[in-house]
Amino acid sequence: GETAMHFMPDEPSLPALAEAASRCSACDLCHSATQVVFGEGNPNARIVLVGEQPGDQEDIAGRPFIGPAGHLLDECLALAGVERSDVYITNTVKHFKFTERGKRRLHKKPNSREVFACRPWLEAELGLVKPEMLVCLGATPAQALLGRDFRITKSRGQMMQTEWCDQTLATWHPAAILRMSDGERRGQMQEQLVGDLRQAVERS
Ligand code: URA
Ligand code: SF4
Numbered sequence: 001g002e003t004a005m006h007f008m009p010d011e012p013s014l015p016a017l018a019e020a021a022s023r024c025s026a027c028d029l030c031h032s033a034t035q036v037v038f039g040e041g042n043p044n045a046r047i048v049l050v051g052e053q054p055g056d057q058e059d060i061a062g063r064p065f066i067g068p069a070g071h072l073l074d075e076c077l078a079l080a081g082v083e084r085s086d087v088y089i090t091n092t093v094k095h096f097k098f099t100e101r102g103k104r105r106l107h108k109k110p111n112s113r114e115v116f117a118c119r120p121w122l123e124a125e126l127g128l129v130k131p132e133m134l135v136c137l138g139a140t141p142a143q144a145l146l147g148r149d150f151r152i153t154k155s156r157g158q159m160m161q162t163e164w165c166d167q168t169l170a171t172w173h174p175a176a177i178l179r180m181s182d183g184e185r186r187g188q189m190q191e192q193l194v195g196d197l198r199q200a201v202e203r204s
Contacts, residue, residue, distance in 0.1 A: 001026075001027075001113060002026045002117065003026050003116065003120055004021070004026045004118055004120040005120045006026060007021070007025075008124065012124050013128070014125065014129075017124050022036045024036065026118070027113065029093070029097050029110075030095050033054075033095040033097075034060055035062050037058045037062055037063060037064050037091065039089060039090025040063060040064060040090075041084070041087050042086055042088055043088065043128070043129060045086060045131060046133060047087045047132070047133045047134075047135060048088045048089075048126065048134050048165075049073075049089045050090055050092060050135065050145070051069075051089070051092070051140075052093065052109070052141065052173060052175075053095070053110050054094070055068075055107050055175075056096065056098065056105050058070075059095075064089050065089055068178060069173070070174075073174045076193050077197060079197075079198075081201050082197065082200075082201045088131070090122060091122075091141075092118065092119070092122060092140050092144050095118075097110055097114070107175075115140065119144060122144070127164070130165075131164075131165050132165070132166075132204040133168075133169075133200040133203060133204040134162065134167065135168075135169055135170075135196070136170035137170075137174065138152065138170075138172065138175070139151075139173075141170070145162055145164065146160060146168065146170060150170065152170055152171075155170065156170060156171055156196070157169060157170075157199070159203075169200065171193050172190075172196075174193065176189070
């Protein structure tokens with residue numbers, strides 16, 4: 001199938017990539033979403049955070065992690081001693097995927113075809129920012145960058161080497177923490193996310 005490679009600018013820079021991605025139609029998600037949500041943040045960041053896919057509010061605003069999951073992430077970054085403006089934040093898939101339930105748009109997990117189609121954008125971002133620490137938030141970026149067999153429940157917080165970054169780790173997605181109904185478990189997951197982010201800060 002087609003991939004985002006087809007839309008890649010000749011001379012990549014972060015602004016050129018974001019502009020080119022706004023015209024990407026390598027998968028069907030561009031037809032239902034409002035707009036592309038490209039990565040943003042410090043172009044010289046030592047830490048890059050990779051989420052799954054923009055949510056409802058991100059789709060409307062055109063910016064990553066500005067909804068409920070983003071607020072929790074900001075809180076956890078602050079507890080880990082890093083500011084949002086210090087890092088670069090992006091997603092594995094750049095267009096929002098959803099199912100309509102009445103007036104609500106419910107987030108739907110991207111499939112492997114969509115992840116594959118979109119991954120040239122992520123690889124290009126990583127190639128430009130060249131982080132010292134790459135943090136995967138949840139299973140989607142972890143499986144895209146660390147392999148399909150990666151299990152977040154088994155290998156969360158473990159430092160690994162990838163072709164994009166010598167120090168790559170995966171941790172809980174903040175949305176998974178928000179969804180957790182068991183309050184005790186939720187608190188524990190949040191502590192683990194903060195601990196993993198702190199590890200990223202200390203090693204970068
Ligand atoms: N969840 C994500 O994975 N990314 C966002 O940008 C927002 C919510
Ligand atoms: Fe292109 Fe990614 Fe959007 Fe699909 S989700 S159209 S690959 S930018």
